[in-house]
Amino acid sequence: MSERLPIITGNWKMHRDHLEAIQLVQKLAYHLEGADYVGQEVVLCPPFIALRSVQTLLQSDRLPMKLGAQTCHDQDEGAFTGEISVPMLERLDVSYVLAGHSERRELFGETDEVVNAKVKAIRKGGLRPILCVGESLEERESGRAVDVVTEQLRGSLAGVSVTDPQDLVVAYEPVWAIGTGRTATPDDAQEMCAAVRAELGSILGEPTADHVRVQYGGSVKPGNIRTLMAEPDIDGALVGGASLSSEDFALIVAHRRTNA
């Protein structure tokens, strides 16, 4: 098995204005002081309007966290009112961009084709996509979870070439576990993350797939992070609600040292 750098991402969704964002990062830095989170990546995805203030704070306080965006447009510029492009994000030192989060798919009609165009734009701009895939409760209960996720991966990664496996992260997020307090069992999460990796093997080739990081997302909390991270195919977590609490997110990030 290969070494894969663990990656913990906080998705703040449409929470926190730019002032609250600064406070949240400052508190997080306080809770993480002296904690052991070297040897893993920590990515913060605030709303667009807070990216600049968080970028400035991370830089001025030399905080070892990276910046992520929650979505992007697939064009570099143009008459797309309200949209933000990858080159704009790159200028703000954004390293990662979420693509295909289930809320974007469900609430904003993003199809695999749309997600695919965004993944290509993110790669073209030199940033790293965190590609989100996951089945609904109905799809899980009808035994189609693996098929659904396979189709999302194939559609979203069509024509995408990945030479450095660090350049792609896949987040397996069962829709029924997002924001519901209902987490997949470590066994179920492992089974699905292994299925994701197997499918990545047929899309990108096994050597690449073996090094791509696969996150689990869906009601990750300080109390369940350790058992999830102990699974062989889970290389990190995409955290929504708990990333808005500096204490909880710090416990999740520093899970190797805490007894949460």
Ligand code: PEP
């Ligand atoms: C998410 O938004 O990607 C997510 C996993 O949310 P939560 O942790 O709140 O379930």
